[in-house]
Amino acid sequence: MASSTIKLTIRGCCQLCFDAGGILAKCSAGLSACSSSYRNMSSNRYEPSAKTEINLLVTPIEEAERFMVDCFKASGTPQKHAEIVAKNLIEADYRGHYSHGMNRLDMYIRDIQGGMCDPKATCSIEKETAASALVNGHNGLGAVVGKYCMDLAIQKAKTAGIAMVVAHGSNHYGIAGMYSLQAINEGFLGMSFTNTSPFMVPTRAKKATLGTNPVSLGAPALNGDSFVLDMATTAVAVGKIELARRKGTDIPKGWAMNDKGELETNAEAAATVGKLMPLGGDEINSGYKGYGIGMLVEIFCGILSGSKYGPHIRKWGAHGDVANLGQAFIAINPQCFADGFQDRMSDLMGYIRNMEPIDPSKPVLVHGDPEKIHMEKVKKDGGLLYVQNQHDTNAKLAEELKVKPMVSKKPS
């Protein structure tokens, strides 16, 4: 693997973002991002007093994808499935969600090697109507199950107007937004939901019972523009607390709680306990609404599909049993509703983007804009900027799996 140390001045960003597995779209402050368009936007940013020296290499998207396909194939994954999962992980990195991209490659490979996931499994339909289906993922790769289900939902929605497909027997399926994007590519609205290992503590309770249970909605607008909401239903993801811990800063009230059920502001303690609060935070700030949306996701995923659900899902990091996650996918054909859908989408999004911002350096955005900014950066950089520890992990994988190492280069 080619490697070179270059000097790069990182302004308005923090070293922790790099340590955490990549140049994150969202900074440890939860507000800013490392992409150039977002620099200097954080209210709580790290201001290095001197230039920061970091190993930075550019990996062309095609090469990163090639490497992941090779790793999956070398682990017994059929070519078609390997391509689906690699494209899924690449999309996350391309959009700036590095935590859900190549960062997961090692974990996925270990799951396959440990027999916790069957990379050869294909989906089967157990029940079906004109607008619905119940799918058995047979413990296949989550990305494969998800793509199959959203494809099916889109096909049904073409004539039915809306369709819902739910799956059991699935695994981690990457970013929830992946499947909304799949629908957008067909001119449809797309939603996806997945349950996850317990992290969220229901309002008034002391124990984690629901997952971060993400939900995504994507909707197409004019000229290739789109709205892409992709959010965990907890106040923040685990990673944000982990970053604050490493940074040594406190976390705001409403992100996490301790074992006694008190609001935890010490990041070290919060990261150790791992009890996330629902979106909204505590009860006075309507955390029961975030808890409610988390329940909605669980009802659509675990309860409708018959997979594991809520407290019955294995703990994060526990790999002694198959995950048997539940996932739900909805496709909506806007042509079955009022004409001019994309015109109205563009009008609303344009109106909001043009609103006067509180801080002139922080433009008002719609959901999907931070990702678009990151994608432009990737194009400008000529590829993805993985941090050194990702390159190290890849080198070990390449050696172990006997695949051609990932070739990266100095930024031009």
Next chain:
Amino acid sequence: MASSTIKLTIRGCCQLCFDAGGILAKCSAGLSACSSSYRNMSSNRYEPSAKTEINLLVTPIEEAERFMVDCFKASGTPQKHAEIVAKNLIEADYRGHYSHGMNRLDMYIRDIQGGMCDPKATCSIEKETAASALVNGHNGLGAVVGKYCMDLAIQKAKTAGIAMVVAHGSNHYGIAGMYSLQAINEGFLGMSFTNTSPFMVPTRAKKATLGTNPVSLGAPALNGDSFVLDMATTAVAVGKIELARRKGTDIPKGWAMNDKGELETNAEAAATVGKLMPLGGDEINSGYKGYGIGMLVEIFCGILSGSKYGPHIRKWGAHGDVANLGQAFIAINPQCFADGFQDRMSDLMGYIRNMEPIDPSKPVLVHGDPEKIHMEKVKKDGGLLYVQNQHDTNAKLAEELKVKPMVSKKPS
């Protein structure tokens, strides 16, 4: 109208709840409620040092409904439509959401009298597939439009598994949960969404652009039990800020902002400005997620239906133009998915309800439980406890519309 002054000791509750238009299910503290089951549960409760003297009358549900039906009929509403709207408002009161019940009667009557709403209008279907429909509400009563649309969605979902109906040309449709309950009564999952007048300020912006845009999901469980989420996508409703203003207390950070875009904690100022923050609050606490769910509601309602949307909806209280609201309804037939849906619902809800609470006096609840507690109270009371100003408004309406006054009685 019979009236009598009785002495009642209100513990753990506040006078403001009564002033605000009823015995609220949720107290001004945002946590507790006035119903007996919730007394002494508030962390910020009003503790009267002496017994509070309040005019309290019990109105049997049937009599409250009769009175409202008579008022609507006397204003030119056909019998069938009058019954639908009255049942809608009664359901809100019965569930403890007094702000959305008979409290709205006067406003609805004025809208009809002012020609802002056509009480005779019936819905028509403009587009239709096996699982979808676009409905024109022809500026009819929102409750009539909503019931029609959810009925249609349920019919379609019986064979299609899922169905989505969106409407334009509608008006206020009451509590979003009304339509989820309609689906639950058929053993289905139900969702409903409506756009509303601008109140929510998108993250980073300074101006209200989206409504409180509520979303509801209802799902049936065993033995008549159910999950009913019914929430605004703003951090709190306008009413909570209004109550804090009257109480003279500050509001938590994250509920509202001022014209400069700063977090507002002065309830008086917040109530005057009327700029609500999305669920989550400011950006550091993921308010962009609440803003995203608000956008989801707007996309399903205004953008899919072709009604007014976002900043184009008339301001709250402005009645110079018809509302032309958009609404969306989804019904899901659980029989089209994995067998045993209600068993799993009951298992999950039972697990959560039995979790150890942080505070032993505040049990862990699932969505719909506060309403169930209130309904039990109504049964025990023998009817609904409206405050004096509601009785006063009713007396004026009865005189003006020449209908039989609402008959209430002393509590037994």
